[in-house]
Amino acid sequence: MSLPIMTGSQPYRFVREELRRMHFRYTRSGLVLLALAGLALWYGGALRAVEARWGLAAAALILACVWWYERRIEARFWRMHDSASMWFDDGRVHWADRDHEVSEPVAQFVRVRPYTMRGRLFLLQAELADGSVRHYLGLDDMPSFLAELRRHAPQATFGPTHNHWL
Numbered sequence: 001m002s003l004p005i006m007t008g009s010q011p012y013r014f015v016r017e018e019l020r021r022m023h024f025r026y027t028r029s030g031l032v033l034l035a036l037a038g039l040a041l042w043y044g045g046a047l048r049a050v051e052a053r054w055g056l057a058a059a060a061l062i063l064a065c066v067w068w069y070e071r072r073i074e075a076r077f078w079r080m081h082d083s084a085s086m087w088f089d090d091g092r093v094h095w096a097d098r099d100h101e102v103s104e105p106v107a108q109f110v111r112v113r114p115y116t117m118r119g120r121l122f123l124l125q126a127e128l129a130d131g132s133v134r135h136y137l138g139l140d141d142m143p144s145f146l147a148e149l150r151r152h153a154p155q156a157t158f159g160p161t162h163n164h165w166l
Contacts, residue, residue, distance in 0.1 A: 009148055011085040012139040016078055018122065019138035027067040034059055086139065088152050104134070106153040114146060115164045121146060123164070126156075 038047075038056055046052045084097040092103040108128045115123040121143050124136040139145050150158060 009088040010144075011087045012141060012145050013085050014081040014138045015140050016082075019078065019081060020074055021117075021122070021138075027063065027070055030063045030066060034063060081138070086136070086145070088148055091152065093149070093152070104128075106149070107155065109149075109153040109156040111157045112146075112149060112153070112159075114159065114161045116161055117164045124149070 034056070037059070041047045041052050041056065047056075080097065082097075084095060086093060086095050088094070088106070089103075091107060092105050094101060094103040096102075108130070109126050110129050111127040113125040113127075114121055115125065122137060124142070124146060126134045126136065126149075128134065136142075136145065146158075149156075
């Protein structure tokens with residue numbers, strides 16, 4: 001199936017580095033905890049014990065397995081979003097890749113909460129009239145996407161902006 005013909009707004013493409021942000025969080029946290037545990041064991045003099053070194057090695061091996069698993073999930077997720085784009089047309093927000101196209105009417109949007117990280121918009125959380133929630137993240141021009149969403153969904157309440165610091 002070829003990509004659909006877009007007659008509405010500009011297409012918004014996904015950026016791998018932005019999508020990657022939600023992956024590898026356990027590996028990053030695990031590295032910090034492993035480093036702190038190693039530092040505490042070293043400071044306490046417990047690294048002289050063979051059991052402590054084996055324990056740290058086992059924790060590092062488990063962390064490596066988690067990293068490998070997260071890497072596989074991230075690669076699969078990117079294959080799904082590599083050819084995908086989003087756009088607005090006929091009162092709907094569309095998402096399409098090489099094989100699929102789905103759309104949702106923006107008239108159902110009740111509330112949109114923007115999230116920033118380090119001063120940059122990175123996530124829009126949209127609540128629909130039926131109570132479901134949609135997340136929009138990883139797009140190449142998130143501020144423009146938000147501005148266009150405001151134009152297409154004037155009935156929705158926007159804000160407040162949340163600062164995501166993790």
